[in-house]
Amino acid sequence: MKRRDAGVAATKTRLSKSKFVDGVICPRRLYFQIHSPQLAAAGDEATQAMFDQGAEIGILATRAFPGGVRVEEGYEDIPGALERTSGLVKDGAVPAVFEAAFEYDGVLVFVDVLERCSKGRWRLVEVKSSTSVKDHHRPDVAIQKYVLDGCGVPLAAASLMHVNGEYVYDGVRYDPRRLFSIEDLTPEVRKLARDIPGTLAGQRRMLARKAPPDVAPDSQCLEPFLCPFYAVCNEEKPADWVGHIPHLGRRKLDALERKGIRSIPDLPAGFPLSARQARAVAAVKKRKPVFDKGLKRALAELTYPLYFMDFETCSAALPPFAGMKPYQHLPFQWSVHVRRSPKAALEHHDFLAPPHGDPRKDFLEALLDVLGRGASSKGSIVVYNASFETARLKDLARWVPGYKGVVERITARLWDLLKVMREHVYHPGFQGSFSLKAVLPALVPGMGYDGMAIAEGGQASLEYLNIVSGRYSPSKTGRVVRALREYCKKDTLALDKLLRVLEERAAV
Numbered sequence: 001m002k003r004r005d006a007g008v009a010a011t012k013t014r015l016s017k018s019k020f021v022d023g024v025i026c027p028r029r030l031y032f033q034i035h036s037p038q039l040a041a042a043g044d045e046a047t048q049a050m051f052d053q054g055a056e057i058g059i060l061a062t063r064a065f066p067g068g069v070r071v072e073e074g075y076e077d078i079p080g081a082l083e084r085t086s087g088l089v090k091d092g093a094v095p096a097v098f099e100a101a102f103e104y105d106g107v108l109v110f111v112d113v114l115e116r117c118s119k120g121r122w123r124l125v126e127v128k129s130s131t132s133v134k135d136h137h138r139p140d141v142a143i144q145k146y147v148l149d150g151c152g153v154p155l156a157a158a159s160l161m162h163v164n165g166e167y168v169y170d171g172v173r174y175d176p177r178r179l180f181s182i183e184d185l186t187p188e189v190r191k192l193a194r195d196i197p198g199t200l201a202g203q204r205r206m207l208a209r210k211a212p213p214d215v216a217p218d219s220q221c222l223e224p225f226l227c228p229f230y231a232v233c234n235e236e237k238p239a240d241w242v243g244h245i246p247h248l249g250r251r252k253l254d255a256l257e258r259k260g261i262r263s264i265p266d267l268p269a270g271f272p273l274s275a276r277q278a279r280a281v282a283a284v285k286k287r288k289p290v291f292d293k294g295l296k297r298a299l300a301e302l303t304y305p306l307y308f309m310d311f312e313t314c315s316a317a318l319p320p321f322a323g324m325k326p327y328q329h330l331p332f333q334w335s336v337h338v339r340r341s342p343k344a345a346l347e348h349h350d351f352l353a354p355p356h357g358d359p360r361k362d363f364l365e366a367l368l369d370v371l372g373r374g375a376s377s378k379g380s381i382v383v384y385n386a387s388f389e390t391a392r393l394k395d396l397a398r399w400v401p402g403y404k405g406v407v408e409r410i411t412a413r414l415w416d417l418l419k420v421m422r423e424h425v426y427h428p429g430f431q432g433s434f435s436l437k438a439v440l441p442a443l444v445p446g447m448g449y450d451g452m453a454i455a456e457g458g459q460a461s462l463e464y465l466n467i468v469s470g471r472y473s474p475s476k477t478g479r480v481v482r483a484l485r486e487y488c489k490k491d492t493l494a495l496d497k498l499l500r501v502l503e504e505r506a507a508v
Ligand code: SF4
Pocket: 026, 027, 028, 029, 032, 215, 216, 217, 218, 220, 221, 222, 227, 228, 229, 230, 231, 232, 233, 234
């Protein structure tokens, strides 16, 4: 449906609701979207997967509105979509319209669900794959209400339908009434909608200018998602940038930058620093790694044999197996290197779930075969970020009956190399990050992830899901399986190499 208000100039830039929301998050981003879209980074596989998931969730959500009819014409046929929507709205036998198209004041919106209520009124429902209402969802719903009001569609409510994070899948079928929660945003959106004419006018004035507005890069560049123009606005920082001091915080960073202090060696004497920050500053000033005295004590906790362990997981809005909740991690792969004594050669073991069936019990069984399952099993299990592996092991014990005791014993043997790194070590090459990908090449020169077919956990997760979905040919599947095994193996080999570096330093 379309209504042209008297004041709309024929040449006015047509805005979609997503562009309007982009402009609310960052006007500069909207300017680039309209005038310089070629500057945007190409969408990667993770972004595509996010869109695909959103589309899947959107379709499933419509099952909560039986009898609803979809407007199949989309952006490819906007006049057709507007006309089809108009027809469905007039047809009293249609209880809900999906992807309903409306245009008013130069703004085009596609409403996920428009549900017919009593007395000729409607409920607007925006569907999101998140598990709660986020800040940027409110202007998203508000602009739709503004357009529908302008088109003369009387609204009983404006709502947001999101995934219910507490939903537990029964393993048979998704129940859309329980999988989703609907939150009524009518009062807050009503208030926001009043400001929309002013916001739109401001966006259009900004778009008419010859240059993009100056906007300082900040959290809006990363949240709610990575801005496609990130590289345009965020210059690469020098290695000794003050922002690389761990956990410095925005307030202190801004205060330093206001004084023109950008480099760690220029920090004023007496600048307040935690022990970890002081270690980082000392390492950057000395241009060499710092290992503190507590390192030796931390390493003394280790008992042989040493197991170096890493899990890979994937997660999705739609839980794949019984007992799982939306976005809960499904462990699908592990790698373990074993050092039985200080001088023994490393052994390697791994597990990668087959593409079909529930892998949880097999994952756990194969792991226990290596780590030992009895009360007398011993040896430290070295991981990088123990909270992650602990949470996955707890999930497995909940899902697979009969493993609670043995999982508790395994969890008690975890030894967190990340914690030790954070508390006792800093290398200037970390550049503020203690991630394995930052720490490894700094402390073990020549050993990194460059050139690997799979080089980080998010990619491993996507590739595994690609295999499971049958998207790959058998030969491509074989290559990806090898790449997954190489990647996870590298992670646990890295743990051994890093520990050796720390052991050598502690022995000095
Ligand atoms: S990178 Fe940041 S400042 Fe630049 S357009 Fe994107 S959100 Fe705005």
